[in-house]
Amino acid sequence: MDDTIQSAYQEEEQRLKDTMKEVDQQLAKLQSVPVYTGHDFTEQVLEAGREERRQRLSKSVKEPYFGRLDFEELGTGSSKPLYIGKVGVDREEYTDQPLVIDWRAPVASLFYSFTGGEGPAEYESPEGIIEGLVYLKRNIVIRQQILERVADTYNRDSDQPAVSDEFLVYRLGENKDNKLRDIVSTIQAEQDRIIRAARNTALIIQGVAGSGKTTVALHRLAFLLYQYKEQVSAEKMIIFAPNNMFLDYISNVLPELGVGDIQQSTFSDWAMNLLDLELRLADPAETLSYWFEGEGELPEITEEVPGRFKGSIAFMEILRDCIKRMEISSVPDMDFSPWDGAVLPRAEIVKWFEEEYKPYPLAKRKERVMARVHRWIEMELKKAPSAAVLKEWKKKASAREKAYGNKWPKYEPLTLYKQIFKAAKGASPMPEEAVSQIPKSVLKSTALDLKNNVIREEDLPALVYLHVLVHEVDGNQRFDHVVIDEAQDFSPFHIALLDLFVKGHSFTILGDLSQGIHAYRGVHQWEEMSSLFAPEYNDYFALTRSYRSTMEVIEFANTILEKGVQSGITAVPVFRSGDGVRLIDYGQEGREASLKKAMETLIGKDYRTVSILTRSLREAKAVHERLRSEGLEVNLIDDGKKQYEGGYSVLPVYLSKGLEFDAVIVADADQAHYGSSAWDAKLLYVGCTRALHELWLMNGEDRPHYVEQDNDEVVVEGWPE
Numbered sequence: 121m122d123d124t125i126q127s128a129y130q131e132e133e134q135r136l137k138d139t140m141k142e143v144d145q146q147l148a149k150l151q152s153v154p155v156y157t158g159h160d161f162t163e164q165v166l167e168a169g170r171e172e173r174r175q176r177l178s179k180s181v182k183e184p185y186f187g188r189l190d191f192e193e194l195g196t197g198s199s200k201p202l203y204i205g206k207v208g209v210d211r212e213e214y215t216d217q218p219l220v221i222d223w224r225a226p227v228a229s230l231f232y233s234f235t236g237g238e239g240p241a242e243y244e245s246p247e248g249i250i251e252g253l254v255y256l257k258r259n260i261v262i263r264q265q266i267l268e269r270v271a272d273t274y275n276r277d278s279d280q281p282a283v284s285d286e287f288l289v290y291r292l293g294e295n296k297d298n299k300l301r302d303i304v305s306t307i308q309a310e311q312d313r314i315i316r317a318a319r320n321t322a323l324i325i326q327g328v329a330g331s332g333k334t335t336v337a338l339h340r341l342a343f344l345l346y347q348y349k350e351q352v353s354a355e356k357m358i359i360f361a362p363n364n365m366f367l368d369y370i371s372n373v374l375p376e377l378g379v380g381d382i383q384q385s386t387f388s389d390w391a392m393n394l395l396d397l398e399l400r401l402a403d404p405a406e407t408l409s410y411w412f413e414g415e416g417e418l419p420e421i422t423e424e425v426p427g428r429f430k431g432s433i434a435f436m437e438i439l440r441d442c443i444k445r446m447e448i449s450s451v452p453d454m455d456f457s458p459w460d461g462a463v464l465p466r467a468e469i470v471k472w473f474e475e476e477y478k479p480y481p482l483a484k485r486k487e488r489v490m491a492r493v494h495r496w497i498e499m500e501l502k503k504a505p506s507a508a509v510l511k512e513w514k515k516k517a518s519a520r521e522k523a524y525g526n527k528w529p530k531y532e533p534l535t536l537y538k539q540i541f542k543a544a545k546g547a548s549p550m551p552e553e554a555v556s557q558i559p560k561s562v563l564k565s566t567a568l569d570l571k572n573n574v575i576r577e578e579d580l581p582a583l584v585y586l587h588v589l590v591h592e593v594d595g596n597q598r599f600d601h602v603v604i605d606e607a608q609d610f611s612p613f614h615i616a617l618l619d620l621f622v623k624g625h626s627f628t629i630l631g632d633l634s635q636g637i638h639a640y641r642g643v644h645q646w647e648e649m650s651s652l653f654a655p656e657y658n659d660y661f662a663l664t665r666s667y668r669s670t671m672e673v674i675e676f677a678n679t680i681l682e683k684g685v686q687s688g689i690t691a692v693p694v695f696r697s698g699d700g701v702r703l704i705d706y707g708q709e710g711r712e713a714s715l716k717k718a719m720e721t722l723i724g725k726d727y728r729t730v731s732i733l734t735r736s737l738r739e740a741k742a743v744h745e746r747l748r749s750e751g752l753e754v755n756l757i758d759d760g761k762k763q764y765e766g767g768y769s770v771l772p773v774y775l776s777k778g779l780e781f782d783a784v785i786v787a788d789a790d791q792a793h794y795g796s797s798a799w800d801a802k803l804l805y806v807g808c809t810r811a812l813h814e815l816w817l818m819n820g821e822d823r824p825h826y827v828e829q830d831n832d833e834v835v836v837e838g839w840p841e
């Protein structure tokens with residue numbers, strides 16, 4: 121250790137001791153106060169405050185901070201060291217400087233946004249812009265109260281003043297376990313801008329594979345909860361992710377950031393729960409296997425493919441049109457007569473429905489009208505001249521009231537949806553003219569599905585929208601903020617629909633068009649989503665640096681995009697070099713033995729997570745079975761999987777999206793499995809970009825043209841020595 125580093129280390133060791141002592145003292149003092157369990161409201165509030173502090177201090181005591189920033193606010197004449205941690209801790213005695221500053225506090229933003237240079241730096245505080253000079257930016261690793269590492273990424277007094285990536289590269293080089301982790305100590309400036317962006321905007325983020333989209337979204341939620349404590353609550357925030365296993369994979373980050381209770385769901389689960397249907401959704405595996413494992417030619421993806429059409433704003437408008445027209449003709453075309461001689465004119469009922477109850481949602485209006493009809497009957501019954509007549513009238517009224525109610529439309533989403541698809545045959549109250557805009561192929565396939573009581577994921581936006589059109593969105597169904605991960609697989613209809621459920625267009629929408637392997641339902645351009653919002657309500661960010669993989673893996677994957685997709689957005693690597701991407705021919709050893717040998721070799725290198733990616737689920741199952749039978753402890757990941765166990769896995773490439781592994785083996789990287797289409801190239805791209813440290817591609821037949829073979833700096837041929 122040279123002298124400067126040694127003295128920095130000693131300084132930080134002393135500071136750590138002092139900090140822990142103070143945190144311990146504060147904690148001990150709080151713990152000595154008996155927990156209040158009584159009914160006095162004021163005492164309860166005080167107890168809640170103490171409990172919150174107890175939790176914060178207990179969290180802080182193990183790793184109180186991870187960074188230090190020496191900053192001199194302009195005009196103050198002295199620089200102060202600010203220690204930044206996952207949770208803020210005030211000093212026991214009030215001073216203007218906390219013991220540890222929460223990473224989400226305005227001043228802490230400098231720790232992330234400062235990118236070097238002699239000139240003044242600034243941050244935005246509630247009082248306005250604060251300017252000053254940064255003297256030192258230091259990363260500090262503390263584990264279980266032990267100071268492990270001190271690394272200066274900027275020092276004004278040193279001859280290398282630029283902010284260095286060294287600490288980031290050290291962090292990225294670590295092996296990963298089975299869960300995504302927080303990145304508070306190394307958030308990059310481009311990510312910080314997104315995390316701290318204003319709340320009431322639909323943020324659309326195009327980020328290359330491994331650029332930290334998922335991670336950034338989770339940190340943004342923690343930031344919003346801190347910054348807008350009074351306006352937002354965790355229970356009213358939701359993250360939509362592609363499947364339950366992915367939700368499990370990301371489930372550690374928010375608790376690590378001290379945030380709980382945020383809702384996490386797939387869109388399907390959320391929609392099915394809201395709709396409360398008796399029916400079950402058709403198994404999405406059917407659709408996946410059609411698109412990813414079909415033997416024959418797949419249809420061209422046009423706007424008329426069911427997934428694309430049912431996700432379009434055009435479809436949303438057709439539904440709105442249908443319900444509007446149905447609304448006009450809702451009141452049955454007849455006067456209501458409970459028994460001969462008594463008549464409630466239709467005009468009167470129309471007045472109730474169209475004027476008096478207009479502010480209510482459609483379904484409620486019908487309910488109110490029917491309740492009023494009932495009250496009218498009761499008044500009329502009072503005119504009965506005798507008990508016998510009364511009995512007779514009551515009997516008739518009861519039957520006719522029921523029959524009259526049945527003449528009203530049924531404001532129930534599935535019934536309405538079925539009627540829309542029946543309208544083409546003229547067999548429903550829905551306007552044929554509106555329905556005629558639905559492409560014939562969609563009409564036919566959906567009508568058949570609905571006849572068989574089958575609903576698919578792609579029908580859910582429509583069903584929820586119909587629900588909204590007739591019931592409106594209940595106050596307690598509204599969100600303060602919505603995060604959509606892997607948003608390239610969502611449709612404009614999904615977003616427009618969710619916009620009805622979120623206050624102030626408060627969205628974080630993240631995805632990567634280059635990973636758009638579900639193009640038969642997802643968006644092809646971000647404008648499809650951004651155009652749904654007025655310019656002042658949407659913002660677009662691009663993340664181009666990839667933090668996950670080594671330079672070799674990224675350069676290799678970029679070539680797949682350049683040669684195989686042409687329009688793909690390529691990634692810029694962080695300067696982290698590793699082994700070349702290995703290309704291995706199964707050769708004489710054959711496929712099964714080679715895959716086993718590859719897995720064993722990589723496991724032998726002490727990686728914590730290694731995966732074999734196959735082209736189809738069928739192949740994944742076969743490889744998994746074979747490896748298990750030969751004594752290798754590997755997990756199979758299929759689309760029903762709810763938990764991500766980490767370790768060694770076999771899975772089809774299309775299910776690997778969003779995940780990452782220390783080492784990845786792509787099985788069958790040949791032309792028979794990855795054809796010449798852009799779609800196939802995207803699939804291979806997704807697979808390759810899952811690798812953090814090592815990527816091996818194995819093949820029997822010829823490799824696809826977009827696989828880089830001749831660049832010695834990026835690829836190596838054959839087995840390792």
Ligand SMILES: Nc1ncnc2c1ncn2[C@@H]1O[C@H](COP(=O)(O)OP(=O)(O)OP(=O)(O)O)[C@@H](O)[C@H]1O
Pocket residue numbers: 288291292301302303306307308311327328329330331332333334335336632635667668777778779780809
């Ligand atoms: N600033 C950072 N510091 C350290 N690690 C980071 C940083 N940003 C991202 N990472 C790491 O990079 C990896 C990729 O992050 P993440 O999964 O959030 O990216 P993504 O953009 O959602 O990826 P993909 O689209 O490929 O699924 C994770 O291991 C994450 O911890």
